[in-house]
Amino acid sequence: MSLPAEIWLLLLKDLRLEWRQRSALGGLLLYMGGTVYVSYLSFSFRGGAPPAPAWNALFWVILLFAALGAAGRGLAQESAGLRLYYYTVARPEAVVLAKIIYNALLLLALAIPGLLLYTLLLGNPVQDWPTYALSIGLGAVSLASSLTLVAGIAARAGQGGGGTLLAVLGLPVLVPVLLLLVKVSKNALDGLPWDASQSAVITLVALNFIVGAVSYLLFPFLWRS
Amino acid sequence: MKWWKYLTIGLLLYTAVMGLLGHVPRLAILNETERNLYFHVPMWFGMTIILLASVINSIRYLRNPSPRLDILAHESAKTGILLGVLGLMTGSLWARYTWGTWWTTDVKLNGAAVTMLIYAAYLVLRGAVNDEQQRARLSAIYNIFAFAALIPLLFIMPRLASASLHPGMGGNPGFSKYDLDSAMRMVFYPAVIGWTLLGVWITEVACRLAFVKEKLYENQPNEKQLA
Numbered sequence: 001m002s003l004p005a006e007i008w009l010l011l012l013k014d015l016r017l018e019w020r021q022r023s024a025l026g027g028l029l030l031y032m033g034g035t036v037y038v039s040y041l042s043f044s045f046r047g048g049a050p051p052a053p054a055w056n057a058l059f060w061v062i063l064l065f066a067a068l069g070a071a072g073r074g075l076a077q078e079s080a081g082l083r084l085y086y087y088t089v090a091r092p093e094a095v096v097l098a099k100i101i102y103n104a105l106l107l108l109a110l111a112i113p114g115l116l117l118y119t120l121l122l123g124n125p126v127q128d129w130p131t132y133a134l135s136i137g138l139g140a141v142s143l144a145s146s147l148t149l150v151a152g153i154a155a156r157a158g159q160g161g162g163g164t165l166l167a168v169l170g171l172p173v174l175v176p177v178l179l180l181l182v183k184v185s186k187n188a189l190d191g192l193p194w195d196a197s198q199s200a201v202i203t204l205v206a207l208n209f210i211v212g213a214v215s216y217l218l219f220p221f222l223w224r225s
Numbered sequence: 226m227k228w229w230k231y232l233t234i235g236l237l238l239y240t241a242v243m244g245l246l247g248h249v250p251r252l253a254i255l256n257e258t259e260r261n262l263y264f265h266v267p268m269w270f271g272m273t274i275i276l277l278a279s280v281i282n283s284i285r286y287l288r289n290p291s292p293r294l295d296i297l298a299h300e301s302a303k304t305g306i307l308l309g310v311l312g313l314m315t316g317s318l319w320a321r322y323t324w325g326t327w328w329t330t331d332v333k334l335n336g337a338a339v340t341m342l343i344y345a346a347y348l349v350l351r352g353a354v355n356d357e358q359q360r361a362r363l364s365a366i367y368n369i370f371a372f373a374a375l376i377p378l379l380f381i382m383p384r385l386a387s388a389s390l391h392p393g394m395g396g397n398p399g400f401s402k403y404d405l406d407s408a409m410r411m412v413f414y415p416a417v418i419g420w421t422l423l424g425v426w427i428t429e430v431a432c433r434l435a436f437v438k439e440k441l442y443e444n445q446p447n448e449k450q451l452a
Contacts, residue, residue, distance in 0.1 A: 149370055153363050157354045168349050169367065172342035173374045176382060179335075199385055207377055214373040218366050221287045 003097075006090055010098035018106070025109075028070055032114040035062045040121035049123035052189055059118055060182055063139065064174065066110050071103055071147035072154070072166045087223055096148060096219035100212065103144035111136050127191030135185040138204055142177045145208050146170070149215040152222050180204045233426055236419030240264075243412045250406050254323055261319045263412055267420035268312030269337075273379075275424045276305040276344075280372040283365035292439060295361035298368060299351065300431040304424050306344045313337060324390055332386040336378040343371045 001009075018025055039058055043050045050058065086095060115136065118124075126132045147170050154166040180200045187197040244263040252259065279301035286294040316334070317327050328334065350367055354360035383391075 146374075149366075153350070153367055153370075156359065157350060157363055165350065165353055169346045172339055172346055173371070175339045175342075176336075176374065176378050179382075203377070203381065203385060210373055210377070211370075214370055218287075218369060221362065222366055 003091065003094055006094035007098045007101070010090060010094055011102055014098065014102040015105075024073060025106075028066060028106075028110055029113065031069060032062065032066055032110050033117060035065070036114060036117045036121060039118075043122060049125075052125040053186065055122060055125060056185055056189055057182065059115070060139070060178060060185070062114065062118075063107070063111055064143070064178065066114070067103075067107055067143040067147060068167055068170060070106050070110065071144070071151040071170070083223070092220040092223040093216055095223070096152075096215050097212075100141075100145050100148045100215065103148055104141045107140035107144055108137065111140060126189050128188040131188035131194065131197060132185055134201070135181055135188055138184070138201065138208075139181045142181065142204060142208055142211075143174065145211045145215065146173050146177055149211075149218060149222070152219065156222065177204065177207060180207070229422060230426060233419055233422040236415045237423060240412060240416040240419050244416065247412055248408045250409075258319055258322045259409075261315060262409065263416040264420075265312060265315040265319055266413070267417040268308045268315060270417045271421040271424040272305045272308040272312060274421050275301050275308065275428065276372065276375070278428075279305060280368055283368040286361060286365045287369075290358070290361065292357070292361070293436070295365070296432055296435045296439070298365060300428050300435060302344060302347060302368065303431065304428045306341065306348070307427070308420075308424055309337065309341050309344070313341065329390060331390050333383045333391040336382060340375050340378055343374060347371055 039062070049055065147166075150170045150173060151166055154169055157165055180203055183200050184197045184204070187200075240263050244260055249257070249259055279298050282294050282298035282301060286298060316337075320329065321327050347364060347367055351360055351364050354363055
């Protein structure tokens with residue numbers, strides 16, 4: 001079977017599993033809703049909407065922790081036996097690429113309702129919608145591609161401390177990505193022309209290619225155990 | 226003792242003496258602190274070279290696993306972290322006397338700090354896994370991934386940034402001038418080689434200790450033989 005076909009099948013499998021265990025997706029959505037609401041209540045003390053930079057930074061922090069939660073679930077869930085089964089029927093490269101795409105889709109599915117609720121409760125100072133939407137999309141892909149391999153490592157290191165380990169290993173790796181994302185979305189917020197964020201967007205795309213390629217090359221070694 | 230160790234001692238003595246007593250151009254703001262060039266900058270050269278050695282050993286480990294390569298990668302990473310922390314500290318001290326603050330938000334400073342965080346996470350990962358082979362493989366994978374994340378942090382993002390206090394870009398008018406000062410070059414290049422060789426030396430000693438420990442562990446009489 002060709003690589004794209006394998007990725008497609010694995011992706012469908014993941015989506016179907018997600019749909020059957022809706023409690024997991026529901027938990028993440030509830031996390032989004034809960035955090036946004038808590039932020040709304042906290043800011044209401046100072047009389048309504050936060051200043052624009054804080055609005056932006058807070059949204060990315062919420063998304064970051066949603067991404068950590070989502071990535072931690074994906075690979076850690078699978079038992080050793082199931083992993084062995086995948087190993088016999090699928091290429092590890094296909095598994096990791098399918099996981100990255102799946103995590104990106106999951107994050108988008110969390111970010112869009114999250115942003116709607118966030119806008120409803122905390123207002124929306126965004127001036128340049130297309131660029132902001134682009135930054136959210138790029139953000140989902142970047143967070144997913146950086147976290148998938150790290151989540152695999154943390155799941156293997158395991159021993160119950162998997163969650164903490166994922167945060168420790170993942171956060172420093174995410175810093176450059178997040179800095180670029182916050183820069184692009186801040187530009188969109190202020191309605192700056194496209195030239196201002198162009199180089200950051202190109203760097204982000206290049207960074208995704210590097211991280212994706214490294215994951216593609218390293219994941220087979222992670223699996224071979 | 227091998228010849229390059231004598232060379233290390235010689236170069237570092239030369240760096241210390243000439244670095245503190247040698248001629249440096251008279252410049253405003255920097256004054257005598259520019260001598261830190263011989264101590265701060267070589268740390269980053271040494272760190273980059275030794276972390277590169279670490280990642281190469283990790284790649285070799287994944288291609289052909291052996292405890293020896295794992296030890297080489299781990300000890301190199303530790304020396305790299307040591308040099309990085311020293312680089313941050315000398316830089317912070319320098320910043321205090323030239324910029325008037327210990328730390329400031331700047332692409333280069335943040336990139337270096339985040340690099341140290343990534344490698345600290347590498348050490349945490351090693352501590353979290355008990356099984357030796359599993360630990361060696363997972364940490365090799367993370368080491369390669371960390372190095373790929375480090376390249377944009379240290380080498381790409383600072384070049385894209387529009388403004389930075391740190392020399393090597395517009396903003397600080399002086400650096401290109403001292404860079405061209407031939408008297409300083411005569412100390413700077415030996416200092417880079419000397420500090421890097423010292424890093425290699427530290428790594429070598431640490432590796433030998435780790436090999437001996439490994440051997441002792443292997444030859445340990447088990448309980449049956451003791452009884």
